[in-house]
Amino acid sequence: MVARIDHKECIFEPGECIVTVAARNGIEIPTLCHYEGLCGLGVCRVCVVEMDRKIVPACITKLEKPCEILTDSERVREERGMMLALLRKRAPNSEVIADLAERYHAPDLPRLTVAEDADRCILCGLCVQACKALGSSAIATVMRGTKKKIGTPYDDISNACIGCGSCAQVCPTGSISVKDENGVRKIWHKEFRLVFCKRCGALLGTEKMLKKNRITDALCSDCRGYDTAEQIHQVLSK
Numbered sequence: 001m002v003a004r005i006d007h008k009e010c011i012f013e014p015g016e017c018i019v020t021v022a023a024r025n026g027i028e029i030p031t032l033c034h035y036e037g038l039c040g041l042g043v044c045r046v047c048v049v050e051m052d053r054k055i056v057p058a059c060i061t062k063l064e065k066p067c068e069i070l071t072d073s074e075r076v077r078e079e080r081g082m083m084l085a086l087l088r089k090r091a092p093n094s095e096v097i098a099d100l101a102e103r104y105h106a107p108d109l110p111r112l113t114v115a116e117d118a119d120r121c122i123l124c125g126l127c128v129q130a131c132k133a134l135g136s137s138a139i140a141t142v143m144r145g146t147k148k149k150i151g152t153p154y155d156d157i158s159n160a161c162i163g164c165g166s167c168a169q170v171c172p173t174g175s176i177s178v179k180d181e182n183g184v185r186k187i188w189h190k191e192f193r194l195v196f197c198k199r200c201g202a203l204l205g206t207e208k209m210l211k212k213n214r215i216t217d218a219l220c221s222d223c224r225g226y227d228t229a230e231q232i233h234q235v236l237s238k
């Protein structure tokens with residue numbers, strides 16, 4: 001089937017999300033809480049577009065029939081600007097939000113106050129999804145109302161966390177702190193010993209990650225292949 005996105009004919013399979021079809025056709029729609037491979041969340045609503053004159057979030061709206069979509073109309077830019085103005089109040093230290101807010105002329109909203117502990121988190125939940133998808137489920141949304149945040153249970157050290165850093169990697173605003181220093185990774189109030197490839201020195205991950213994945217030889221995939229080839233060569237040349 002065909003949808004017209006910004007007047008361009010774009011072929012889609014029914015069930016595909018607008019953001020995916022647009023990207024495939026070189027049309028950029030700004031998003032914060034969308035990450036390829038994880039389910040769309042539709043939380044930040046920065047990706048709103050006009051679909052047959054209705055405003056919808058592009059990351060979770062599926063295309064089912066031919067339609068007309070505008071990703072940068074005046075109405076879309078206004079809606080997006082308002083969303084970004086609200087997000088800027090929630091995450092005043094986020095550079096990515098500040099840049100987008102400027103680009104879409106987000107209004108100031110002086111009557112809305114910024115929470116004292118507001119930093120960079122927009123509570124999109126991508127980190128929670130990533131951690132769950134990888135089988136750890138070490139973090140969740142905790143507390144309620146204005147105190148709501150992402151954290152480990154009771155803000156304590158979590159035994160389920162393996163220090164993989166995937167939560168920090170998918171975070172759109174760089175809100176999760178992860179520091180690798182002197183062979184140690186610090187994340188979520190916890191320290192993990194880092195393991196490096198014994199042949200080339202490339203970072204393999206944390207001890208806990210390797211243990212979980214039952215990796216015992218401390219070799220990266222390249223060096224493992226090299227080792228195997230060397231062993232085969234030795235056997236064959238005997």
Ligand code: SF4
Pocket residue numbers: 130131134136137138139160161162163164165166167168187188
């Ligand atoms: S570092 Fe811990 S909390 Fe973050 S994704 Fe990995 S296991 Fe989950």
